[in-house]
Amino acid sequence: MMTTFIGIVREPSVVIALVTLLGLLFQRKSIPEIITGTIKSFMGFILIKLGGSIIGDSLAIFGKIFTHAFNITGIIPSNEAVLSITLDTLGVQASLILLFAMLLNIIIARFTKFKFIYLSLHLMLFMSCAITAVMxxxxxxxxxxxxxxxxxxxxxxxxxxxxLRKASAEIVGTDEYVVGHSGMIAYFISSLVGKLVGNKEKSTESINMPKSISFLRDSIVATTLTMLALFLIAGIKGGTGFVYELSGGLNFFVYCLKQSAMLAGGLFVAKQGVNLFTEEIVPAFKGFADVFAPGATPAVDVLVLFDKAPNAVLIGFLVSLATGVVCILIFPIIGLPVIVPGLMACFITGGAAAIYGNATGGLRGAIIGSILDGLFLCVMPAVTLFIFTSMNAGNVTFADSDFTVTSLILWFIARFI
Structure with a gap:
C-alpha cells in the first residue's frame, strides 16, 4: 500500500487527475463531464511538463555552446538533475514528506485563514528532497x-x-487561482521593490515598437529571434565547428534556428497545457475544496502568468542570465565557488520575477526584479553548496530561491538542536 502511495506522489499529474476526479464527483457531474474533465486536467499537466522538458532540452544545448564559447566550468544549479541523481537514496523519504505535507496543507486550508491548496507538486518534491538532504x-x-x-x-x-495572493490576483485579474512556485521569495521581493522604486504606468507591455518590427509583439516570434541571436553569438564565439559536431552535421545557422524554434515551441506547448489545466482544475477544484477545505483556492504553476506579460518574460530571462554571467566574473575574486547560470531557472524564475516587478513597478521594476532573481540563483547556491555535500550529486545543486533559502534556515536551526 505504501509503495502505491509513493508511486502516486512521485507522479504529480496523477494527483492532479485524482483531485479533478474527486471534485467533479463531489459536484455530482455527469459521467461524460467527469471523464472529460479528469482527462483534460491530466493532459494539461502533462503538456506543461512536456513544454518544460522541450525548453529544458533546448537550453541545455545552449548551455553547452555557451560554456564552450566562454570556457566556463563550475557548479550548475539544476533541480531536475539533483533529483535524478539522488532519487534512489533520498526518494522514499522525500516522497513521504510530500505525502504528509499535502495532508497538512489541506488541514491548514480547512481550519485557518491560509486557504490555499498547493498544486505544483513536482516542485514540492524538489523541496522535500532538499530538506531530506539537510537533515x-x-x-x-x-x-x-x-x-x-x-x-x-x-x-x-x-x-x-x-x-503573493494580492500580487498574483493583480496580474491574473481574478482570485479564482493563485501562483504556487519555487521562486516565491524572489517574486515577493521583486513585487515589493517594484512598488518602492518603479512606476507601474510604464509597463513592459506598453513599450512602443516601430511598425517595421511590430512582429516582435508575438511572443513566439520574439522568443525565437531572441534565442536565435543568443545561439548565434555563443556559437560564433565558440566556433562553428563545435556546433557542427554537437548537431551531428547540421548547418550551423539551421541548427541554431531549429533550437531557438524548439524553445519557443516548448513555451507554446506549456502555455497550451496551462490553459487546458486551469480551464478544468479550477472549476473541479471547487467541488474538492467544498468537501475537504471549504473556501480554499488552488495554487498553480507560475507559467499561467507567462502570456500576461510576454515582454517581461524575455526581459527577465536576459537580465537574470546577464546577472549570472557577472557573478561568474566576481565570485572567484570574493572566494565563492563559480555558479554557472541555470538557464531553465533564469528563464522561468527570471521571467516570473520580471512579471511581478512589472506589475508593481513597470519596466524598472521588471529589470530590478530579474536582477534580484539572478542574484538569488547564483549567490544562494554558492552559499548553500556545503549543506548538500552529503548528496554526492557532483557538480550540480538546487537552483530556485525557495529551496536554497529554506534549506539554509533549516540548517542553521537544526544543527543546534
Missing part, C-alpha cells in the same frame, strides 16, 4: 526527517501562495 547531512534519523520535513513543506505550501 540527513546533520545526522537526523529518517523518522525525525520525515516529521520535520512534512511540517516545513506543509506550512510552506499554505503560506507562500498567501503571501
Amino acid at each position: 540527513n547531512g546533520l545526522g537526523y534519523s529518517q523518522i525525525i526527517t520525515i516529521i520535520i520535513g512534512s511540517i516545513i513543506v506543509g506550512i510552506y505550501m499554505s503560506i507562500a501562495p498567501f503571501a
Whole structure:
C-alpha cells in the first residue's frame, strides 16, 4: 500500500487527475463531464511538463555552446538533475514528506485563514528532497526527517501562495487561482521593490515598437529571434565547428534556428497545457475544496502568468542570465565557488520575477526584479553548496530561491538542536 502511495506522489499529474476526479464527483457531474474533465486536467499537466522538458532540452544545448564559447566550468544549479541523481537514496523519504505535507496543507486550508491548496507538486518534491538532504547531512534519523520535513513543506505550501495572493490576483485579474512556485521569495521581493522604486504606468507591455518590427509583439516570434541571436553569438564565439559536431552535421545557422524554434515551441506547448489545466482544475477544484477545505483556492504553476506579460518574460530571462554571467566574473575574486547560470531557472524564475516587478513597478521594476532573481540563483547556491555535500550529486545543486533559502534556515536551526 505504501509503495502505491509513493508511486502516486512521485507522479504529480496523477494527483492532479485524482483531485479533478474527486471534485467533479463531489459536484455530482455527469459521467461524460467527469471523464472529460479528469482527462483534460491530466493532459494539461502533462503538456506543461512536456513544454518544460522541450525548453529544458533546448537550453541545455545552449548551455553547452555557451560554456564552450566562454570556457566556463563550475557548479550548475539544476533541480531536475539533483533529483535524478539522488532519487534512489533520498526518494522514499522525500516522497513521504510530500505525502504528509499535502495532508497538512489541506488541514491548514480547512481550519485557518491560509486557504490555499498547493498544486505544483513536482516542485514540492524538489523541496522535500532538499530538506531530506539537510537533515540527513546533520545526522537526523529518517523518522525525525520525515516529521520535520512534512511540517516545513506543509506550512510552506499554505503560506507562500498567501503571501503573493494580492500580487498574483493583480496580474491574473481574478482570485479564482493563485501562483504556487519555487521562486516565491524572489517574486515577493521583486513585487515589493517594484512598488518602492518603479512606476507601474510604464509597463513592459506598453513599450512602443516601430511598425517595421511590430512582429516582435508575438511572443513566439520574439522568443525565437531572441534565442536565435543568443545561439548565434555563443556559437560564433565558440566556433562553428563545435556546433557542427554537437548537431551531428547540421548547418550551423539551421541548427541554431531549429533550437531557438524548439524553445519557443516548448513555451507554446506549456502555455497550451496551462490553459487546458486551469480551464478544468479550477472549476473541479471547487467541488474538492467544498468537501475537504471549504473556501480554499488552488495554487498553480507560475507559467499561467507567462502570456500576461510576454515582454517581461524575455526581459527577465536576459537580465537574470546577464546577472549570472557577472557573478561568474566576481565570485572567484570574493572566494565563492563559480555558479554557472541555470538557464531553465533564469528563464522561468527570471521571467516570473520580471512579471511581478512589472506589475508593481513597470519596466524598472521588471529589470530590478530579474536582477534580484539572478542574484538569488547564483549567490544562494554558492552559499548553500556545503549543506548538500552529503548528496554526492557532483557538480550540480538546487537552483530556485525557495529551496536554497529554506534549506539554509533549516540548517542553521537544526544543527543546534
